[in-house]
Amino acid sequence: MKIFKLLLKNSLRHKLRTFLTILGIAIAVIAFNVLRTVVTAWSVGVEASSANRLITRQAISFIFTLPYAYRDKIAQVQGVEEVTFANWFQGVYIDKNQFFARLAVDPETLFRVYPEYLISEDELATFKKERNSCVIGIDIAKKYDLKIGDVMNIDGDIYPGNWDFVVKGIYHPRDKTTDATQMFFHWTYLDERIKQDMPGRDGEVGWYTIKISDPSKAAAVSEQIDKLFKNSMAETKTETERAFQQGFLQSTSSIITSMNVISFVIIGIIMLVLGNTMIMAARERTREYAVFKTLGFSARHLVGLIMGESLIISAIGGGLGLALTFPIIAAFAEFIPKGWFPIFEIETITIVFSVTAALMIGILASIFPIQKALRTKIVDGFRFVG
Amino acid sequence: MSLIIQIENLSKSYWRDSMEIPVLHNLNLEVERGGFLSLMGPSGSGKTTLLNLIAGIDRPSSGKVIVNDSDISKMGESALAKWRAINIGFVFQFYNLIPVLTAYENVELPLILTKLSRKERKKHVETALSIVGLEDRMHHSPRQLSGGQEQRVAIARAIVADPLILVADEPTGDLDKNSADEILTLMKRLNSEFDKTIIIVTHDPHAARIAKIVHQLDKGELIIK
Numbered sequence: 239m240k241i242f243k244l245l246l247k248n249s250l251r252h253k254l255r256t257f258l259t260i261l262g263i264a265i266a267v268i269a270f271n272v273l274r275t276v277v278t279a280w281s282v283g284v285e286a287s288s289a290n291r292l293i294t295r296q297a298i299s300f301i302f303t304l305p306y307a308y309r310d311k312i313a314q315v316q317g318v319e320e321v322t323f324a325n326w327f328q329g330v331y332i333d334k335n336q337f338f339a340r341l342a343v344d345p346e347t348l349f350r351v352y353p354e355y356l357i358s359e360d361e362l363a364t365f366k367k368e369r370n371s372c373v374i375g376i377d378i379a380k381k382y383d384l385k386i387g388d389v390m391n392i393d394g395d396i397y398p399g400n401w402d403f404v405v406k407g408i409y410h411p412r413d414k415t416t417d418a419t420q421m422f423f424h425w426t427y428l429d430e431r432i433k434q435d436m437p438g439r440d441g442e443v444g445w446y447t448i449k450i451s452d453p454s455k456a457a458a459v460s461e462q463i464d465k466l467f468k469n470s471m472a473e474t475k476t477e478t479e480r481a482f483q484q485g486f487l488q489s490t491s492s493i494i495t496s497m498n499v500i501s502f503v504i505i506g507i508i509m510l511v512l513g514n515t516m517i518m519a520a521r522e523r524t525r526e527y528a529v530f531k532t533l534g535f536s537a538r539h540l541v542g543l544i545m546g547e548s549l550i551i552s553a554i555g556g557g558l559g560l561a562l563t564f565p566i567i568a569a570f571a572e573f574i575p576k577g578w579f580p581i582f583e584i585e586t587i588t589i590v591f592s593v594t595a596a597l598m599i600g601i602l603a604s605i606f607p608i609q610k611a612l613r614t615k616i617v618d619g620f621r622f623v624g
Numbered sequence: 625m626s627l628i629i630q631i632e633n634l635s636k637s638y639w640r641d642s643m644e645i646p647v648l649h650n651l652n653l654e655v656e657r658g659g660f661l662s663l664m665g666p667s668g669s670g671k672t673t674l675l676n677l678i679a680g681i682d683r684p685s686s687g688k689v690i691v692n693d694s695d696i697s698k699m700g701e702s703a704l705a706k707w708r709a710i711n712i713g714f715v716f717q718f719y720n721l722i723p724v725l726t727a728y729e730n731v732e733l734p735l736i737l738t739k740l741s742r743k744e745r746k747k748h749v750e751t752a753l754s755i756v757g758l759e760d761r762m763h764h765s766p767r768q769l770s771g772g773q774e775q776r777v778a779i780a781r782a783i784v785a786d787p788l789i790l791v792a793d794e795p796t797g798d799l800d801k802n803s804a805d806e807i808l809t810l811m812k813r814l815n816s817e818f819d820k821t822i823i824i825v826t827h828d829p830h831a832a833r834i835a836k837i838v839h840q841l842d843k844g845e846l847i848i849k
Contacts (some may be wrong), residue, residue, distance in 0.1 A: 525720065536706070537705075
C-alpha cells in the first residue's frame with residue numbers, strides 16, 4: 239500500500255460529504271472563472287487598443303458630433319500619418335436584441351488605420367466602389383449566416399428610415415483581441431441621405447481616429463490638435479485610444495470592481511467549505527491520528543496525510559471546475575448577444591490563477607486541522623470521544 | 625537474563641486546571657528481556673499510565689525510563705516516534721484498526737515507515753497474519769471481522785515490524801471468553817516462541833495468570849507479587 243492510496247481512501251470515507259465539497263469547489267471555480275472572463279472581456283477594448291492611434295471627440299461629450307471639415311486640419315498636424323472617422327449608426331437589425339457595432343466609416347482610410355482588420359484586396363476594392371455596400375466581421379457573418387451579396391436591412395433609430403446594405407466584404411481579426419463583430423458602411427452613403435431627409439445634421443462625424451507616426455509624441459500631437467479647435471463651436475478632446483477605451487470602462491467601473499471583489503469572495507467561500515470539511519474529518523480521526531503516532535508516524539507524516547487529503551479534494555474540485563468552465567464559457571458566449579463582448583474567452587492567467595487558488599486553498603484549509611492533530615497528545619487522542 | 629526495561633524513581637502527575645493529580649509516585653521497576661509481565665490493579669491505579677510511559681507515548685513528570693539502554697524520557701518527539709516504530713508494538717483494548725484499510729493494509733502500516741521493498745513488506749505482512757491465523761482474511765475490512773479477529777489483526781500489526789517489546793492495554797477487555805482465550809494463547813506463544821518481551825495491563829485475573837510475573841499497582845505504587 240502506498241500513502242497515496244490511504245489518502246484516497248480517507249478522502250472517500252464520507253462519499254456524500256466529499257462529493258458535496260468537490261461540487262462546491264467546482265461551482266466556485268466555475269463562478270470565479272466566468273466572472274473573471276466577464277471582467278477581462280469588458281476590458282478587451284483597452285487590451286486591443288493601439289499605441290499609435292489617437293481618438294479625437296467632442297470635448298463636452300462623446301454623444302456630440304464634430305464637423306467633417308476638421309478632417310483636413312487634423313491631417314496637417316505634424317506627426318499625423320492618417321486620419322479616419324466614423325459615426326455610430328446603431329439601428330435595429332432583425333430585432334432589438336441583436337446588438338453589434340454598426341458604424342458609418344471612411345472606406346478609403348479605415349483599413350489603413352486599423353491594420354488588424356484583415357480584408358482581401360478584391361473585397362476592399364468593391365467596398366470602396368459601391369456606395370451602399372458594407373463590410374462585416376467574420377463573427378457576424380457566422381452568427382447571421384451572411385455571405386457576400388446578401389442584403390442587411392436595418393431599421394434606423396438615430397438616423398431614422400429603412401436602410402439596406404449589401405455585404406461586399408468580410409474582415410477577419412488579426413489578433414485574438416481584435417473585435418470581429420462590427421459592421422462598416424460608407425459614411426458618404428449616410429451623409430447624402432441625411433442631407434435629403436434631415437438637413438442640418440449632415441457633414442458631421444462622431445469621432446476621428448488618428449494614426450500617428452511616433453507613439454512617444456502622442457501627448458504633443460493631441461495637444462496640437464485640440465489647440466486647433468480651441469474656442470470654436472465644437473472644441474475637441476484628443477487622447478490615446480487606450481485612454482479613450484479606459485474612459486468608457488470608467489463609466490462601468492463600479493460594476494467591474496464589484497465583479498472583481500465577488501470573484502475573490504468566492505475564493506474565500508471555497509476555503510471555508512473545504513476548511514469545514516477538513517476540520518470535521520480531522521476531528522473524527524483524532525483517535526486514528528493517535529494510532530498513527532503510536533505506530534511511529536511523525537509530525538511530517540501527519541502533515542502529509544491531512545494536507546494530502548485536503549489537496550486531493552481541492553485538486554479534484556478545481557480540476558472538475560476548470561474542465562466544466564470551458565463548455566460553460568462557450569455556452570455563455572453563445573447565449574449573450576454577440577456584440578456585447580466581442581471577445582469572450584477565458585484567459586490563460588485566469589486558468590493559472592484559479593488552479594493556483596484551488597491548490598493554495600487545499601493547503602490553507604488543512605492548516606488548522608494539522609495544528610490540532612499535532613498539538614493533541616497521543617494519550618489525549620485515545621481518550622477523545624468524537 | 626539481561627534487563628530490557630529499567631524504571632527509576634518514576635513519577636507522573638496530570639494537571640486539571642490548576643490542580644495536580646498524582647498518578648505514579650517514585651516508581652521503580654525492572655523487566656528482563658523476554659519477560660512476560662502483567663500489570664493489575666483497580667481503575668485509576670496508574671497501570672495504563674505506566675504502560676504508556678514504557679511505550680514512549682507519554683512523558684514522565686520525573687524519573688527515568690530506560691528501554692534497551694536508551695533513556696526515552698530524554699528523547700525529542702521525532703526521535704521518540706522513530707524509536708517507537710522500531711522497538712514497540714502496541715495492542716489496544718478497542719483494536720484501533722483503520723476502518724478504510726483491509727486487514728493486510730492495516731498490518732502493513734508500520735512497514736510504510738521502513739525502507740523495505742513492496743515484496744519484502746508483503747512477506748512480512750503475510751508472516752504476521754499467518755502467526756495470528758488470519759492469512760485467509762487478509763483482504764477483509766475491519767467491519768467484516770469479529771472482535772477477536774480484529775484484535776488478532778491488531779496483534780499482527782504490533783508484531784509485523786518485529787519490535788523488541790509488545791505492550792497491550794486490556795487486550796481482552798472487549799472480547800468474549802473464547803476470543804479472549806485465543807488472544808491470550810497467541811500472546812503466550814509470541815513470548816515463548818518468538819521471545820518477545822510482553823507487558824499487559826489487565827483487570828482479568830485469568831488473563832494475568834498467563835504472564836510470568838504479575839505486578840499489582842495501587843494508588844500509583846507498585847506492589848510486587
